[in-house]
Amino acid sequence: MKTIGLLFGMEQSFPPALVERINSMDVPGISAEFVKIGAAKMADLSRYDVILDRISHDIPFYRSMLKNAMLTGTRVVNNPFWWSADDKFFNYALASLIDVPVPRTVLLPSKEHPEGTSSESFRNLQYPLDWDAIFEYVGFPAFLKPHDGGGWKQVYKVNDPQEFFAAYNDSGDSTMVLQANVDFTEYYRCYVIGRKHVHIMPYDPRNPHHLRYVADFSLSPARKKQIEALCEKICSALGYDFNTVEFAVENDIPYAIDYMNPAPDAELSSVQEENFEWVVQTTANFLIEQARLGRAEPKEFTWSQFIGKGRRGARKK
Numbered sequence: 001m002k003t004i005g006l007l008f009g010m011e012q013s014f015p016p017a018l019v020e021r022i023n024s025m026d027v028p029g030i031s032a033e034f035v036k037i038g039a040a041k042m043a044d045l046s047r048y049d050v051i052l053d054r055i056s057h058d059i060p061f062y063r064s065m066l067k068n069a070m071l072t073g074t075r076v077v078n079n080p081f082w083w084s085a086d087d088k089f090f091n092y093a094l095a096s097l098i099d100v101p102v103p104r105t106v107l108l109p110s111k112e113h114p115e116g117t118s119s120e121s122f123r124n125l126q127y128p129l130d131w132d133a134i135f136e137y138v139g140f141p142a143f144l145k146p147h148d149g150g151g152w153k154q155v156y157k158v159n160d161p162q163e164f165f166a167a168y169n170d171s172g173d174s175t176m177v178l179q180a181n182v183d184f185t186e187y188y189r190c191y192v193i194g195r196k197h198v199h200i201m202p203y204d205p206r207n208p209h210h211l212r213y214v215a216d217f218s219l220s221p222a223r224k225k226q227i228e229a230l231c232e233k234i235c236s237a238l239g240y241d242f243n244t245v246e247f248a249v250e251n252d253i254p255y256a257i258d259y260m261n262p263a264p265d266a267e268l269s270s271v272q273e274e275n276f277e278w279v280v281q282t283t284a285n286f287l288i289e290q291a292r293l294g295r296a297e298p299k300e301f302t303w304s305q306f307i308g309k310g311r312r313g314a315r316k317k
Contacts, residue, residue: 025284188203195235
């Protein structure tokens with residue numbers, strides 16, 4: 001029997017619905033359950049053939065446990081080695097090199113010294129920064145946001161240098177990016193499962209959280225095809241098998257705004273019933289597909305083997 005495990009936190013609707021869906025499909029030799037784990041023994045064979053990770057970004061114990069599980073062939077969605085290494089600024093830079101439109105973006109050092117550091121730790125940093133050149137490149141209005149954050153936390157819209165410095169001074173020891181504003185006429189949030197299954201949802205980040213999936217944007221066939229291709233390109237480049245990608249459309253150009261969301265919102269109360277049904281069924285199909293492949297036993301024990309490990313990078317059993 002191959003076992004699919006679901007690792008999650010405060011979610012209420014998606015995890016039980018997904019486990020129930022997988023089990024109701026009655027696939028011979030495959031079952032799903034919530035992950036149960038105690039203290040993890042090093043290099044111990046995990047009982048799970050596949051794990052969908054929804055929470056390790058908040059729980060370091062889970063992140064280390066998942067890496068340990070991969071040593072013995074568990075297929076983890078998403079890869080915890082890559083997830084640990086990734087950040088949004090890298091993603092913006094990568095996208096700009098693979099012909100995905102992205103707004104002009106600059107990486108900024110933290111306003112305050114991270115704990116355990118001092119001014120001497122920043123000896124290589126230019127001081128003061130050339131703020132005039134930065135503002136000229138990005139322009140105003142702009143968004144100041146964490147380079148690796150999520151959930152719309154610490155996101156500031158700034159309209160001029162004065163508003164920028166007020167927000168920057170409030171950002172503490174977070175490393176931030178300043179990104180050009182996109183005055184969008186359409187906005188889409190897209191589930192991407194298995195790097196190829198794309199579900200496009202009109203989305204309005206200006207609405208209250210519970211109403212963001214209630215939007216008036218009209219998705220034309222041409223736009224649908226365009227966005228699907230960009231989603232596949234982004235997620236293939238980054239290696240994420242469960243992700244959301246957001247696009248803001250200005251002057252008919254879909255700018256990729258946010259696409260490092262390896263544990264995206266999938267709660268029924270916020271994403272609405274039609275979107276919820278799609279993500280539950282598509283995820284169930286994909287995890288079953290992964291379980292059928294068998295354990296992904298390492299070919300060799302090197303860091304590069306694991307950070308690049310996925311459906312194409314491991315030996316089937």
